[in-house]
Amino acid sequence: MNVHDWALVIFTILAQMSVGSFVALGIVYSYANRKAGPNEADLMCDLALWPIGGILILGMLASLLHLGNPLNAYRAVFNIGSSWLSMEIASGVLFAAFGALFTLMQWRKIGSFAMRNVVAWIAALIGLWLVYSMSQVYMLRTVPTWDVWTTPVTFFTTTLLLGVLAIGTVFAANYTLLQRRNSAHTDVQAGLLRNTLRGVSVAAVLLLGIEFVIIPMHYAVLAAGSPVTVAAVSNLMSESGLLLGLRLALVFIGAGFLAVFGYRYTFRPGHEGSLGVLVYVAFALVLVAEVLGRVLFYASYANIGL
Amino acid sequence: MSENGYAFYFDSTACTGCKTCQIACKDKHDLAVGVNWRRVYEVSGGDWVLDEGGYRNSVFGYYMSLACNHCANPICLEVCPTKAISKRDDGIVLIDQNACIGCRYCEWACPYGAPQFQDDIGRMSKCTLCYDYIDEGKSPACVAACPSRALDFGPLDEMEAKYGETSELHRVAEIYPLPDPSLTEPSLIVKPHRNAVNAANQPARVANTEEV
Numbered sequence: 001m002n003v004h005d006w007a008l009v010i011f012t013i014l015a016q017m018s019v020g021s022f023v024a025l026g027i028v029y030s031y032a033n034r035k036a037g038p039n040e041a042d043l044m045c046d047l048a049l050w051p052i053g054g055i056l057i058l059g060m061l062a063s064l065l066h067l068g069n070p071l072n073a074y075r076a077v078f079n080i081g082s083s084w085l086s087m088e089i090a091s092g093v094l095f096a097a098f099g100a101l102f103t104l105m106q107w108r109k110i111g112s113f114a115m116r117n118v119v120a121w122i123a124a125l126i127g128l129w130l131v132y133s134m135s136q137v138y139m140l141r142t143v144p145t146w147d148v149w150t151t152p153v154t155f156f157t158t159t160l161l162l163g164v165l166a167i168g169t170v171f172a173a174n175y176t177l178l179q180r181r182n183s184a185h186t187d188v189q190a191g192l193l194r195n196t197l198r199g200v201s202v203a204a205v206l207l208l209g210i211e212f213v214i215i216p217m218h219y220a221v222l223a224a225g226s227p228v229t230v231a232a233v234s235n236l237m238s239e240s241g242l243l244l245g246l247r248l249a250l251v252f253i254g255a256g257f258l259a260v261f262g263y264r265y266t267f268r269p270g271h272e273g274s275l276g277v278l279v280y281v282a283f284a285l286v287l288v289a290e291v292l293g294r295v296l297f298y299a300s301y302a303n304i305g306l
Numbered sequence: 307m308s309e310n311g312y313a314f315y316f317d318s319t320a321c322t323g324c325k326t327c328q329i330a331c332k333d334k335h336d337l338a339v340g341v342n343w344r345r346v347y348e349v350s351g352g353d354w355v356l357d358e359g360g361y362r363n364s365v366f367g368y369y370m371s372l373a374c375n376h377c378a379n380p381i382c383l384e385v386c387p388t389k390a391i392s393k394r395d396d397g398i399v400l401i402d403q404n405a406c407i408g409c410r411y412c413e414w415a416c417p418y419g420a421p422q423f424q425d426d427i428g429r430m431s432k433c434t435l436c437y438d439y440i441d442e443g444k445s446p447a448c449v450a451a452c453p454s455r456a457l458d459f460g461p462l463d464e465m466e467a468k469y470g471e472t473s474e475l476h477r478v479a480e481i482y483p484l485p486d487p488s489l490t491e492p493s494l495i496v497k498p499h500r501n502a503v504n505a506a507n508q509p510a511r512v513a514n515t516e517e518v
Contacts, residue, residue, distance in 0.1 A: 066409060067407045068408020068427070068429055069407050070407070075388035075389075079386060082385075084385070140385070143414060303485075304417050304489070306372070
């Protein structure tokens with residue numbers, strides 16, 4: 001791994017986390033809106049838009065570190081229609097633009113509720129298209145270790161997994177903030193938080209379960225492939241087998257942790273503090289696991305030729 | 307286009323692995339250490355084989371000199387996000403360094419290792435087929451320099467006519483370590499070494515990875 005690859009690890013992880021969080025935020029918002037009305041939903045969700053935008057911008061800045069000649073970066077969208085890399089950058093910029101527009105509208109309450117909803121939907125769909133484009137960047141017919149169906153599946157799993165956990169973390173932090181301000185809304189917010197974090201736990205456990213199946217399947221697909229992929233897998237196992245084991249262990253611990261404690265605390269009012277710690281720890285564990293996974297993904301590069 | 311475009315011819319049976327082509331290229335284009343527009347790959351393989359109660363060896367080796375194959379269907383051009391890579395009417399694939407952002411995506415994609423990252427300027431470069439020499443009616447530096455005349459160049463159809471049956475081989479057979487030619491349709495004609503067959507049937511490797 002060199003500096004260039006690290007820039008890509010940071011970019012892809014943060015951009016996917018941003019998309020996943022935005023989608024998860026939309027789902028939670030519509031739930032909170034139905035349950036407690038738009039004011040409580042705003043109080044719970046509005047602040048979350050800022051870190052979502054922040055990590056996206058951070059990720060895009062990191063991607064510039066990958067370039068040997070960043071001053072020309074604007075040219076990266078010139079070959080749209082042929083290069084998925086152009087598509088990736090273009091959809092990343094569009095996602096950022098629509099996300100920023102929505103944040104502005106939501107923050108200043110510009111436009112009707114329906115109008116803001118439409119902008120949010122557009123942003124979310126562009127975000128998902130961004131994740132798809134990102135996966136297609138690696139589906140090169142000359143790179144058999146990446147050109148497998150598990151690549152897009154893994155990218156989307158990472159997106160949703162980091163998304164739900166990151167947004168859960170932000171909600172927990174937002175709740176602590178409201179408590180510090182002695183907000184009159186804490187009771188309603190505590191209820192919303194517990195229910196949301198229960199949903200987050202269930203979704204995360206499911207996604208971690210999928211990952212626990214997909215990771216071995218990915219290596220099985222490669223091991224059953226051409227001599228190039230077979231050699232790449234055996235190299236990876238001998239050089240980075242420990243990292244892979246660590247990643248699987250973290251996925252397992254993260255899932256187990258959420259399943260046991262998430263279930264215990266989300267049904268009991270008054271344990272919001274412990275719930276917060278739970279979601280912070282789970283997010284940290286899974287983030288490390290996903291970064292490790294992405295590092296291994298880049299390390300698995302093998303060209304069909306030279 | 308490629309039928310009329312330029313192609314390299316490489317005779318693997320004549321190559322001695324001296325790397326004069328590589329050095330002539332470096333000299334002509336003033337390439338830095340680590341940037342090799344032409345590379346000579348040393349292929350080797352074989353092992354001890356049990357044969358009628360005794361062991362004999364089946365070791366073999368041969369060379370493969372490669373630059374850019376100026377493919378008919380160049381994946382570098384297809385994936386380059388900035389359109390910095392273009393193909394001229396005569397088939398020569400070129401990188402415009404003013405447009406290049408140094409993302410190295412072409413380096414990932416190319417199955418021949420042709421695009422090279424230039425650390426000093428943060429951009430990609432690769433074989434230009436010495437189009438300036440061609441315009442002057444001269445041969446590319448590598449072709450002119452080869453002491454065993456293992457390299458030649460010319461329009462693809464002329465090369466195919468000139469080297470006859472050998473040209474079939476780059477179309478139908480994979481010669482280790484070359485990838486399936488249908489991926490990018492390289493303008494390359496290789497006369498395979500007799501041991502290329504061995505490489506296809508038993509483990510072979512590029513032995514000089516630190517050099518290429």
